[in-house]
Amino acid sequence: MIKRLRAFFETVPLHPFLLVLNVCGVLFVSNQPRLELHETISTVLTLVMIVVLIIALLTPVLGGLRKAAVGATLIVFYLLFFPVIVQSALGDSVPQIASVIVGAALVLGILWVIRPSKSDYRPVTLILNFALCVAPLTSIKAVIDYQTGPAQKRVSPQELFPDVTGLTMGDGRDIWHLVFDRYGDAETLKRVYGYDNEPFLKALEARGFFIARNAVANYQRTAHSLASVFNMEYLDPLTGAMGDESSDWVPVYRNLSDNRVSRFFGASDYKFIHMGSWWNPTRRNPYASENRNLRDLPEFGRALLDLSAIGRVAAALNIGPAHGRGDQCARIKFKFDELRKLADDPDKTFVTAHILVPHPPYVVDADGNCLDLERAASRSRVENYLGQLEYANRSILTLVDRILESAKTPPIIILQADEGPWPARMAGDESLIGRDAPATAWLKASDDELREKMRVLNALYLPGGGADGLPDHLSPVNTFRLIFDRYFGGTFGLLEDRSFIYDSERRLYSFTDVTERVR
Template identity: 45%
Template sequence: MNPLNFPWLHPFLMSVYPVLGLYQANLYQVLPQETYLPFLFSVILCLCFFLIYTVITRKLRISAVLTSISLYLFFSYGHLEKFIKQPLLIYLLFGGLIFTAARKLKYVKNTDKLHFWTNIFSLVLVAIPLVQVINYQLRIKVDFSGESVSTVVTRAVSAEKLPDIYFIIFDRYASADSLKKEFDYDLSPFTDYLKGKNFFIASKSWANYTSSAHSLTATLNMDYLDNPLDAGMKESQDWLPLYRMLENNRIQAELKKLGYKYYHFGDWWWPTGKNRHADENVNLNVLSEFSAILVNNSALKPLAEKFRLPLLDYRYTQWRRIRYKFDKLKEIPVEPRPTFVFAHMLVPHEPFVFRQDGSFLPLAEDSARSYKTKYLDQIEYLNREVIKLTDKFLEDKSNPPIIIFQADEGPYPEAYEADKQEFDWSEASQKEIALKMSILNAVYLPGEDYKNLKEDFSPVNNFRLVKAFLYGQEPELLPDLYQLTNMGKPYDYYRYDRQ
């Protein structure tokens, strides 16, 4: 028998294609292991379709064709949704196409030719992304670790005197100035509260980079990224070396050597979802970002949203995750060992899942509200939670902690949102750059007067300041630099001269 006439080949290939295609489209930002669960789900779905159609038609060859059609339609839902807004109409369309195909197939006497061409079509579909994936995997990748940036400190400090350290990132939390200019929002009640608790508010602080990956990597390694990443990397599209630097960051290694217990609070973005160096990872792990995108493009999406399925509705899961992490953060101060807490909170980052009072924002309500209203609702909710969290952190007066509340980037300007892959920051307006780079940056050091800090103090120096405080030394601060990139060329920096 000609292998290309084999009826079970194309259903398998059609189950593989959606996952492989999505992986190829995100090749430079996703690890292969992120695809394992989606591949398993897709193959199981293929078997379910095949069994259902076999029971109905009692013809294996016809069932195989209907399975391939169903898989193709199932994972095409997200594309059709852009043109047909009612899920019921899409379901009716799918049902009509499958019913019509089943009726036509009843009259096909020799299915070998049909299976031959369906297999050819499926092989071509799979081959296109597969060639690119194999080519990428065979290429030599540059591997950087955080420890290559600088020598790890081994100096001993008494663990009994070490304060807890809380580094909490609120992704895309704009500065007070940006909130006033762009959103007509007064942040002063919140910042006044922090100042009253002896926080230093770097009110004119800018992120050192435009993306979370760059900004967090620079902050946690206490250095700029152009030195380890400039050799032959300018044209690279590969984000994975940067993600490895983020995971193997210098500050967690140094603090663990001093006796700190490392808590890592992750989110849905996989580079910070968990950290293998952490003593304890805290996250509400349901679906990875990659799996969530696959579900969001499939016919499961409206069902997941309507019934708030914990395994599938990524918006409802994110609402639960943020609340869960705030609750867990309040438990950390009772830990007897000195602790270093890294917490990446993807809020006010989209998806906007909070109403102003902290309750869940359903998708239908989300669609009816403006971006400004939704963004400010996240800010209002966050501010109340941060105040409660700060009060909890500062309960112990005998050994108060070090606290950093920081954003890693500001909100996206509309022009950048529309063309993240190729956006040219050298052509951007000062207003667009300021919106993207202006961030919340608040630091609490027990008993400090912050006399040497300036309002434009930037995050690359946050942990240089922390280290100097721990050792009773003057901080060796780097000059504040601002480097902008797009998603297509993450190492092709445009250095902005801030006036």
């Protein structure tokens, strides 16, 4: 048995594929509280196909399968590990492109040495196969422990928030639900940013919008906030399922992407268009008729790309999705362009969009020009935030006018924020995507900080008297309760408008009521 196993390990070069699994395993283990196992599959399969291609190209060049496999392992190691090793050892003292060029030269040099070798590479194949079979054991154990432990508490969204029933199909109005991430309310903009947003709000009111001027988010972060909006409930069922001590983000992510509102419109005769962000929970909607996004790489794949030599070079040269700032600027403009096109769609349409303005990174100015890192760094945080806000305001008014002009039946339009801006004391690195929201001890936040974080834009265009009698503190959790009751024959009624914060990253479902502190 041992001889057969040894012969197999000497003969069959599995090591380049095992290296891929090692890399993906390490990255997945560190992100288990935020990722589900199936979300890694497309990235792993892509890397496996790349390895197959490299081996196919190297086999005739190096003169043998095992030689080609060694070359493939070397190339994969270089692509995925070398930039990280250099940065860990030398910091930022060596330019990214320089380290990548030096690494590429080393790889080519080793391949040049391998090519004329007369060795059958059985010993090397054995060593690499064995080493890369043993290396992932720790990761495998960590995955098994987590998936059979904390992950077992995860409950299906349909069980926590069952499908809505008893609704009619309405009167054929288009419905637009547009989320502008971290768009603060007028008080926050005046108090913290010294900005008067009244001209914009009055322009919306002149077009028939109801502005809930004292609206406060129901939760302080996007995942919790939007999960409550689209499930039309507070998140107490998640607390019951996960307990007070959970640091597992996946349950709230699940209930954001698989929610009651999406399930209803996905099964209806509406055309359901979803426009997501780069962030996995809103990147795509499984119930949408069509997902429209720009370069929507899975977040796991994006993380690997950012670490890789190719990603480092692309970022340095401002190319493609690896250039996070340029990618984000292009995505923002793409969304507004696509939304304007959708306004002319004659079909009965339900549109959801998660638009990351004025959310950082600050990549666009008030005139819609993309900002490189140097230009953004030369401006203050306030200037950058307000630049994106003013760009959003102009784009919103143009879009609203287009929607209202094109609609055969007066549409329903919701312009809403999921959360307000981060207080400066708490903010992370706002120059690149995904680095702006550090772990925070929310219970230690001051009243002013919580008000900044949770007071939000909430503007509703509800034709036919749909806004009659609404309170000025209407909160987002009541959005679809209101729409379903007034346009789809529902009987949900409005919940009491309350605001909660989760305690910390270790207690994601332990909620404290802060309503009186933030109003």
